[in-house]
Amino acid sequence: MANAELCFLSATALAEAIRTRQVSPVEVVDAHLSRIQALNGDLRSYLCVDGDRARDAAGAAEIEIGAGGYRGPLHGVPVAHKDVFDVQGLPTTAGSRL
Numbered sequence: 001m002a003n004a005e006l007c008f009l010s011a012t013a014l015a016e017a018i019r020t021r022q023v024s025p026v027e028v029v030d031a032h033l034s035r036i037q038a039l040n041g042d043l044r045s046y047l048c049v050d051g052d053r054a055r056d057a058a059g060a061a062e063i064e065i066g067a068g069g070y071r072g073p074l075h076g077v078p079v080a081h082k083d084v085f086d087v088q089g090l091p092t093t094a095g096s097r098l
Contacts (some may be wrong), residue, residue: 003031011077018065018076025058025065025076032078047083048090054078 001023009017017023033051040046061076081087084094 001027003027003034006031007035011074014077015073015075018061019070019073021065025061025078026055028076029054029058029078046080047093050090053089 001017006014006023006028014023014028018025018028033049033054036046036049040049058076058078064071065076082095083090083092086092
């Protein structure tokens with residue numbers, strides 16, 4: 001599956017592709033991080049991107065899934081969080097410019 005294609009699949013389609021090992025969680029994260037890097041300068045959709053943590057989580061999911069430790073329907077599917085949620089080590093601004 002082409003990297004660009006991964007960025008346009010639904011969460012359920014991504015989950016199925018990961019579950020059936022058509023694609024790895026690391027490939028999915030890398031595709032999304034590449035797209036974010038290419039477009040975020042103009043769009044400013046993301047305040048903060050923690051690519052290292054995303055890759056680490058994807059790698060852990062890949063190992064777990066490969067060992068039969070499938071946690072559920074969204075295991076390995078990356079998510080983005082708004083900055084209204086407290087995440088250790090990341091800014092929580094709630095959209096404020098102050």
